[in-house]
Amino acid sequence: MKKILVGLFAVFATYSSQAQETEAVSTEIVSPWTRAGNFTFLLNQSSFSNWQAGGDNNISGNVKVNYDFNYKRGDWNWDNKLIVSYGLTKLQGQDQKKTDDRLEFNSLLGKKAEGNWFYSAFLNFKTQMDRGVDKYGEYNSHFMSPAYLQIGPGMLWKKNDNLKVNIAPATSRFIFVHNHFTEFGEAFGVEQGKSIKYQLGMSVNGYYKFNVMENVSVENILNLYSNYLSKPENVVIDYQLNVVMKINKYLTTNFTFQTIYDDLAFQGFQIREMVGLGINYSF
Numbered sequence: 001m002k003k004i005l006v007g008l009f010a011v012f013a014t015y016s017s018q019a020q021e022t023e024a025v026s027t028e029i030v031s032p033w034t035r036a037g038n039f040t041f042l043l044n045q046s047s048f049s050n051w052q053a054g055g056d057n058n059i060s061g062n063v064k065v066n067y068d069f070n071y072k073r074g075d076w077n078w079d080n081k082l083i084v085s086y087g088l089t090k091l092q093g094q095d096q097k098k099t100d101d102r103l104e105f106n107s108l109l110g111k112k113a114e115g116n117w118f119y120s121a122f123l124n125f126k127t128q129m130d131r132g133v134d135k136y137g138e139y140n141s142h143f144m145s146p147a148y149l150q151i152g153p154g155m156l157w158k159k160n161d162n163l164k165v166n167i168a169p170a171t172s173r174f175i176f177v178h179n180h181f182t183e184f185g186e187a188f189g190v191e192q193g194k195s196i197k198y199q200l201g202m203s204v205n206g207y208y209k210f211n212v213m214e215n216v217s218v219e220n221i222l223n224l225y226s227n228y229l230s231k232p233e234n235v236v237i238d239y240q241l242n243v244v245m246k247i248n249k250y251l252t253t254n255f256t257f258q259t260i261y262d263d264l265a266f267q268g269f270q271i272r273e274m275v276g277l278g279i280n281y282s283f
Contacts, residue, residue, distance in 0.1 A: 037067035037283045042087075042254055042276035062087030062100055062274060070161065075112035077158065081105070086129065087274070100272070101128040106205075108166060110156045120156035122166055122205065124223070125149050127176075140181075146188040146265070147176040150203055150225065162209040171203035173225060175264070189264030201227040215246035237261040244278075252278040 042062040064085040071078035087100030104126040110118030126148050132141035154168030175197040181187040182194055190197045206222040218241070225236040243255040253276075260270040 032071050032073040033069060034072070035067075035069045037065065039281045039283070040064045040066075040252075040254065041279045042274065043279075044274075044276045057092040058090060060087065060089035060099060060276075062276070077108075077110040077112075077118065079106075079108045079110075079161070079164075084129075098130060098132065100274070101130050101132070103127050103129050108156065108164075108205075110158065113155070116157050116159055118156040118158060120154050120166055120168070121152070122154065122168060122203075123149075123151045124203075124205070142178070144176055145178040145181055146190075149174040149176070152203060154203070163207070165204070165206045168203045168205075171201055171225070173199040173201065173203075173227070175199070199227040200229055201225055201232065217244050217246075218242070219244075231263075234263050235261075250280055252280050254278040 040063070042064075043059075044061075045059045062085065065082070067082045069080050081104075083102060083104040083106075085100050085102045087098065088096050089099050090096040104124070107123045108120060109122070110120045113119050127144050127146070128141060129143055131139050134140045150171055150173045152168040152171030154166055154171075156164060156166045158164040175189055177188050177190045177195055179193070179195045182190050182192050185192050188197075202225070204222075204224040207220070209217065209219040211217050221238075221240045221242075223236075223238040226232045227234075227236075238260050239258065241255075241257040245253040245255075247253065254274070256272070256274040258272045261268075262270075
């Protein structure tokens with residue numbers, strides 16, 4: 001009898017333990033949030049000594065933070081991206097100059113419609129963090145001057161997180177600038193004496209990231225905007241190409257190309273290129 005009771009107790013204890021483990025697994029909550037970030041520091045340096053071909057000693061550096069936090073549950077997707085970058089260059093005998101300054105936040109909400117299509121709503125905000133200086137040494141911009149805000153409903157085609165296009169045919173665009181820039185005339189498209197300009201138009205935003213080969217990734221970011229209220233043919237273009245060639249866990253060679261066309265800010269294409277050795281940290 002004693003052996004039977006011991007056996008029954010052992011069976012009960014084993015069953016109870018398995019039930020508790022099963023319950024713990026079944027009650028485990030899987031978060032709908034995914035988060036990923038990357039910190040990059042790029043450095044370029046040139047030094048000359050008795051170099052007959054000429055040249056100025058120079059050093060430049062750029063810091064960039066790229067952080068994504070996305071939500072996915074059922075028919076809902078909510079993608080968010082924060083980009084912060086800042087760069088300086090110093091030529092021997094000259095003051096340091098800013099080469100990059102960007103603070104941008106993108107948010108895209110989507111609800112499944114059919115196939116790869118989603119009903120969507122998006123928000124894009126971008127400005128700079130530091131003062132800008134023109135070729136005459138005068139300050140021509142600073143934080144929130146200018147600042148751009150776009151918001152509107154649309155349709156999203158999304159194959160995956162690395163390939164998506166959002167079309168928003170009724171997008172409101174706001175341009176903000178401090179009124180001391182418009183005291184004597186128009187600035188960044190904002191009329192004299194005012195600090196904000198409103199536009200209504202179509203926005204198209206595309207994102208495509210792929211690997212050319214092992215350890216070489218290419219990221220494309222495209223933003224287009226056409227203002228229905230004035231000169232809709234003058235499409236605002238902002239395209240950025242980022243190529244990362246991974247050396248090891250922490251070192252990369254980075255190439256960045258960006259071009260902007262916005263006739264309210266500058267009559268022509270603004271172009272920026274950077275190549276350098278990068279120190280990377282993912283979090």
